[in-house]
Structure formats: structure tokens, C-alpha cells
Amino acid sequence: METRVRTAADDREFEGYLDHTRHAFGKVPYDHATLRAHGVSAVAVRGTQVLGGGLFLPFDQYFGGRPVPSGGVAWLAVAPWERGAGLARRLTEEGTDRLRGAHGAVLACAWTPAPGLYRRWGWEAAAVASSHVLHPAELPAPRSRFETVQPDEAACTRLRNALAPGWNGTLRRPAWWHGWKQRTAPGALTLGVVRRTGDGAGRAGGAGGAGGELAGYATVTVEPHRPWGVAAVVHDLWHAELDALAALLAAVGARSPQVREIRLRRSVLPRPSPLPWLLDRYAVREDGWYPWMLRLLDVPAALRARGWEPRARGAVGLEVVQPEGGTQPYALTFEEGRMRVRRGSGPTARTVRLPSATLAAWYAGGLPLRHAARLGTAAGDVRDLDLLDALVAGPAPWLPESF
Numbered sequence: 001m002e003t004r005v006r007t008a009a010d011d012r013e014f015e016g017y018l019d020h021t022r023h024a025f026g027k028v029p030y031d032h033a034t035l036r037a038h039g040v041s042a043v044a045v046r047g048t049q050v051l052g053g054g055l056f057l058p059f060d061q062y063f064g065g066r067p068v069p070s071g072g073v074a075w076l077a078v079a080p081w082e083r084g085a086g087l088a089r090r091l092t093e094e095g096t097d098r099l100r101g102a103h104g105a106v107l108a109c110a111w112t113p114a115p116g117l118y119r120r121w122g123w124e125a126a127a128v129a130s131s132h133v134l135h136p137a138e139l140p141a142p143r144s145r146f147e148t149v150q151p152d153e154a155a156c157t158r159l160r161n162a163l164a165p166g167w168n169g170t171l172r173r174p175a176w177w178h179g180w181k182q183r184t185a186p187g188a189l190t191l192g193v194v195r196r197t198g199d200g201a202g203r204a205g206g207a208g209g210a211g212g213e214l215a216g217y218a219t220v221t222v223e224p225h226r227p228w229g230v231a232a233v234v235h236d237l238w239h240a241e242l243d244a245l246a247a248l249l250a251a252v253g254a255r256s257p258q259v260r261e262i263r264l265r266r267s268v269l270p271r272p273s274p275l276p277w278l279l280d281r282y283a284v285r286e287d288g289w290y291p292w293m294l295r296l297l298d299v300p301a302a303l304r305a306r307g308w309e310p311r312a313r314g315a316v317g318l319e320v321v322q323p324e325g326g327t328q329p330y331a332l333t334f335e336e337g338r339m340r341v342r343r344g345s346g347p348t349a350r351t352v353r354l355p356s357a358t359l360a361a362w363y364a365g366g367l368p369l370r371h372a373a374r375l376g377t378a379a380g381d382v383r384d385l386d387l388l389d390a391l392v393a394g395p396a397p398w399l400p401e402s403f
Contacts, residue, residue, distance in 0.1 A: 001044070001047050001311055003041070003044055003045070003046045003087070003365050004044070004182055005044050005045075005087075005090045005091055005094045005191060006042065006043065006045070007040075007041060007042065007043070007095070008041055008043045008053070008185045009045075012209045013043050013045060014036065014041065014043070014053075014293070016043070016049075016050030016251045016257070017043050017050055017053030017077070018032065018052075019050075019053065019066075020050070020051075020052050020077040020078065020079055021054065021075050021077045022231045023077070023079075023080065024075070024077040025075070025365075026049050026077075029055060029075045029186055029330075030180075030183070030184035031180055032055070032075075034176060034183070035055050035057060035180070035403075036039055036055070037103065038058075038174065038176050039055050039056055039057040039058060039071075039074075039318045040055070040056040040057075040058070040095055040098045040099055040102065040103075041054070041055055041056070041069075041095075042054055042094045042095045042098070043091075044078070044082075044090065045135070045329045051078065051079045051087060051139065052076075052077055052078035052079055052082065052087050052088070053076075053077060053091060053332075054073060054074065054075060054076040054077070054092065054095050055069055055073075055074045055075050055093045055095075056071055056072070056073055056074070056095035056096065056098065056099050056402055056403075057072040057074060058070075058071045058099055058105060058174070059072065059171050059172065059173065059174050059177075060072065060102035060171065060172040061107070061109065061168075061169055061170065061171055061172070061397075061399075062164050062165045062167060062168065062169070062170045062171075062172065063168045063305075063306040063307065063363065063364065064168065064306045064307025064309075064337070064392075064394055064395065065165040065166070065310050065395065066305065066306060066307035067105060067165075067172045068106060068302065068305045068306055069103065069104045069105050069106055069230050069305065070105050070107050070108060070109065071096065071099035071103065071107075071108050072079075072108070072109055072110065072401075072403050073092055073095060073096065073104040073108055073109070073110035074110070074111075074403045076088055076092065076110075077089060078091070081150075081289040088117070088234060089121055092121065094204050095275065096108045096295070096297055097297075098186055099297070100297045100298065101102070105297055106296065106297055106298040106301040106302040106305055107294060107295060107296050107297055107298075107302050107340075107360070107363075108294070108295050108297055109126070109169070109293065109294050109399065110123070110229060110292065110293050111129075111290065111291075111292050111399075111402070111403075112290060112291070112292075112293055113153075113290040115290070115291055115293060116205070116238075116356070118293045118295075119357050120323055120361070121279070121295070121323060121325045122205055122221060122295050122318075122322060122356040122357055123293040123294060123295040123357060123360060124293060124294060124295075124356075124357035124359075124360045124361040124365035124366075124367070125291035125292070125293055125294075125361060125366065126168075126169060126291065126292055126294045126360070126361055126365075126366040126397045126399070127169070127270075127271060127291060127292060127364070127366050127397040127398065127399070128271065128274070128288055128289065128290070128328075129266045129267035129271070129288070129289040129292065130266065130267075130269070130271055130286050130287060130288050130289060131263065131264060131265055131266040131267075131268070131286070131288070131289060132263075132264040132268075132269060132273065132275065132284055132286050132287075133261055133262070133263050133284065133285040133286075133287075134249065134252075134254075134261065134262045134264070134275075134279075134283075134284055135251075135260075135261055135262075135283060135322060136253030136259050136260075136261070136262060137245070138255060138279065138280075138281050138283045139249050139279070140245060140246060140278070140280045141174060141246075141250070142246045142247040142250055142277065143243050143246065144243045144247070145195070145369075146193040146194060146195055146196065146215065146243075146244065146247035147193065147194050147212075148190075148191055148192070148193055148195055148247075148251040149190035149192045149194055149214075149388070150190065150192065150201075151190060151217055151270070152193065153178055153347065155192065155214045155217075156190065156192070156214070156238075156295065157173075157178075157210050158214070158215050159214045159216070159231070159238055159240065160173070160217075160238050162240075163238055163240065164168070165395075166235045166273075166395055167270065167395045167397070168364050168365045168366075168395045168396065168397045168398070168399040169292070169294075169364060169397050169398055169399040170207060170398060170399065170400060170401075171395050171399075171401050172183070173401075177191050181202070181235075181236070181375075182235075183220075184319075185219070185221055185235050185310045187221055188220065188221050188235060189219070189221075189309070190217055190218070190219045190220075190236075191217065191218050191220065191248070191251045191252065192214050192215075192216065192217040192218075192248075193214075193215050193216050193217075193244055193247040193248050193251060194212045194213060194214055194215055195215055195244075197212070205219055213245075215239065215244035216237075216238060216239030216240060216241075216243065216244035216247070216248045217236075217237075217238055217239075217248070218234050218236065218248050218249075218252055219234070219235045219236035220232050220233065220234055220235070220238075220252055221233045221235065222292075223263075225239060225260040225261060228260075229257070229259065229260035230259060230260065230345065231260060231261050231263050232252050232253065232259050232261075232262045232263070233263045233265060234262065234263065234264045234265060234268055235265055235268065235402075236268070236400075237264065237268045237269065237394050242274060242277060242278055246278055247272060247280060249278075250375075257326075263349050265402075266289040266402070267292075267398075267399060267400050267402065268286075268400060269291065270396065270397075270400070271398075271400035273286075274386045282374045292399045293360075294330065294360040294361065294363065294364050295356070295357075295358065295360050296359060296360050296363060297355075299320055299328070299330065299341075299359070300330065300341040300343065302363065303330075303332070303339050303341050303363075304338075304339055304340070306339070306363065307337050307394075308334055308337050308338065308339055308391045308392070308394075309337065309390055309391050309392065309393045309394050310336050310337035311390075312334065312335075312387065312390040312391045312393070313334060313335035313336070313348070314333075314334065314335075314387050315331070315332065315333040315334075315350055316350075316384050316387060317329065317330070317331060317332070317345060317350060317351035317352065317384075318330045318331075318332055318351065318352050318354065318387060319352070319353045319354070320354055320356050320359055321353065321354065321355045321356065322356055323356065323357075327353075328343070329343070329344055329345055330342065330343060330344070330349070331343075331344055331345065334391060339391075350371070350377070350380065350381045350383075350384055351380065351384075352371075352378065352380035352381075352384050352385065352388060353378070353380060354369075354377075354378050354379075354380040355377060358372050358377045358378050362378075362388070362389075362392065363392070364397045365392045365394070365396055365397050366397045368389045368392075369385040369389050370382070370385050370386065372402050373385055
């Protein structure tokens, strides 16, 4: 009997998919009704039996300071007796094709402990996430005077929107995202810090200033800590400068003996984290998580949409090798942070040859082509590799969201 991959026909089929997430992850997607309503769902069905499914969420991600239409692959699950038959790939391609067709997505991302599987489909790791554990007693006193406040979501959004373009991979969160996050972390408290008026306002590199402009915020829950006390768990953390981070961590710890440790959840901090430049004594436990992967769904559109280092200019021929072995040549010309892309042979006799997976990692700023060439995953004249690497000399990769 034929296995079809499509949207769930009814709630029964969607519940069948949720049963597979329980077996695969030990739980169902957080507030899955919201994800289903705002995203794209796909299920694999044979007759009346649901064999797996996934959720695909449309959003924009910043790359090179510009929002790029994108989407996230989440909660992909296949029945254990069907694994290895290609259903995961079919589900992923169905979902990302619909993100592209219905939402204009030109790239997709996913968190996965199986990067090799996604790599075979043309994806590549952009960065690896970590969680961090700090002890409040090890935190230095803030070097500048800040006031702890309870900011509203509008102030948090303004700060986040100002900071997010400084990284590759950060989301321009959809309107429904905040409410969904609140429901997935019940009891969370958001704390903010503002620099006190007249105390160093306008410091270089900061987004704060006089008048109580928010300089950072953290969204925190508490969990029991053995043998006593609590752990403060940070789910969302944004700060405009290092001093604001110190003040935020002090506010989270509250200098209270009940807070035995501060846990920064996976990917709350970028890698490398700012902690080595903040702490007087580096008593930090860091645990690596798995990487976030990226795939360009539409190579020309993704290259045009991204922002690039404005001082880099030139022309390069690019040949992209697909997982199945086919190739597509492009001619790239770029200046002033913009790229023009034309299908066909390049403007010079020299050509840079990349697998589509390497292209995705380089696009995110996670894999310089000079390094990829040493690893054997890129080929080209060193002058052209250097020229393309100069294009991504700006923001570092960071995806602070879990989905």
C-alpha cells in the first residue's frame, strides 16, 4: 500500500502523529495547537495508519543584518518500525516545500542530534549550542549602577529587535511567538535592568541611556535544587552591553541564599559566550548540546536576501553540488552589502565548488571556506575563497530560540 505524505486530514491523524512524538521525545510539542495553527504540519500515512510527521514554522531570520524569509523544522518523528525507509526526508522536504510555496521561505533551520542524517539531505551545522551553570556567589558586583525593573513586552521587543540583527540566525519573532513562549514556560518572570539616570548614559556600544531605556532583560523560572534551595533557570536573555549582563545576573541571583545556582538554558548565550570577559573567577559548568542545521531552499533568492560585508566587492563563479550529485553554476557579483546572482557560468574562468551543505554553513558565518578547503569540503582558488570569506566577516551565528 502506498505511503502518502501530506497535511493531516483531521484531528485523528494529527493525534496519531503526536503519539509518535511521545515515543520519540517522551512528550508532545509544547502548545502544539498554536504551532499547528500558525505553522505547517505534515504526516506520513499508509491506509489509516499514521507513520510519522513534523511541524514547520514560518519566521524571518537575520543574516548579515537583514531579515531573510525562513522556517524551522520541529518535532520530526517517525514510527520506529518505519525508520530507515526515507520517511523523515520525505516529511522534511514536504514541509519545507510548503514553507517555501506558502510563506516564501528561502532557507530552513532545525535543531537535531543527527547532523549526519540532515547533511545527506544538503543541510549543514551552523553552530553548536551550550547550556551554562553559574553559582551566584561567584558573580562579581555590577560595575555600573543599574535599577532592576519588570519591563513590559513592548520594551523587551524594542531591545530584542535592536540587538537581533547583530547576529546570524536570530529570529524576528512572529506576533504569536511571545504568547506561545509564555504558555510553554508557566510561571516565568521577566526581569529587566535600566541604567540609572546620569550614571554613564550614552556609553559606547550600549543601547541604554538616560530616561530608563531598557539595557537588558532575562526571563526566569525556578526549579527545586537538591538538597535544598532553588535553581534560577534563564530561558531568554538579551543585553546591550557587558555591564548590563552583570546587572541582570545579579538580579536573577538576587544575592539570595535560596538561589543555589543559575542555569542558562541551551543556546540562551551565543558561542563563544561573554562569560570569560565578565567573571572574576571562571567557575562555570558548560554542557554542549547539539547543533542547529541550515539548508538553503532557494540558493539565488537566499543569496540576494542576505546582507553582506559592505566593503567586500568583486565577482566569483560558484558551482553548488547537490546531495544527489547534480551541480548548478552561478555567477555572483557583489558590492556595498548586496549580491547579484545569475544562473550560469561565472564571470571568471575560476570557479569555487561547494556542496550545498558547505554553502549553508558558510552562509551562516559558521564555516569559513578557507577552513572548509582544509577539511576537503570546498575547492577553489585561494583568492576566491578569501574573497567569499570576506563577505561573511560580520555577524557570528547564534540561534537563541528552541522550537
